[in-house]
Amino acid sequence: MPELFTVTTVTPGAVMTDEVGVITGSVEIVCDCDDSAHATVRVRYEDAAEWYRVSELDRDLAGPDDLDAFHREVVGMFTAPAT
Numbered sequence: 465m466p467e468l469f470t471v472t473t474v475t476p477g478a479v480m481t482d483e484v485g486v487i488t489g490s491v492e493i494v495c496d497c498d499d500s501a502h503a504t505v506r507v508r509y510e511d512a513a514e515w516y517r518v519s520e521l522d523r524d525l526a527g528p529d530d531l532d533a534f535h536r537e538v539v540g541m542f543t544a545p546a547t
Contacts, residue, residue, distance in 0.1 A: 466528050467496040468535040471510055474542040479507055481516035493542065495535040501525040503534050507542075 470493045479487050490510040497503040503525050505518040521541075525534060 466531050469494050470539045472543045478542045482519050483516045497528055497531050501527050505538055
């Protein structure tokens with residue numbers, strides 16, 4: 465199963481998790497897809513143990529090769545713009 469990983473600082477209110485609601489600050493974002501190219505998103509506070517799902521972003525991709533573009537899109541939605 466392919467998996468892509470990014471550490472970034474998210475904008476306030478940008479990440480709504482299934483388990484704990486909104487998280488902000490420095491987070492790790494993981495996007496992966498299964499054998500049927502269904503992509504999922506998980507986040508956690510940087511260096512924390514527990515991952516949280518962001519199921520509202522789950523999506524069927526055309527194929528595993530689309531995971532990179534999906535991951536960039538997700539990170540872009542969450543990341544604070546550079547000032």
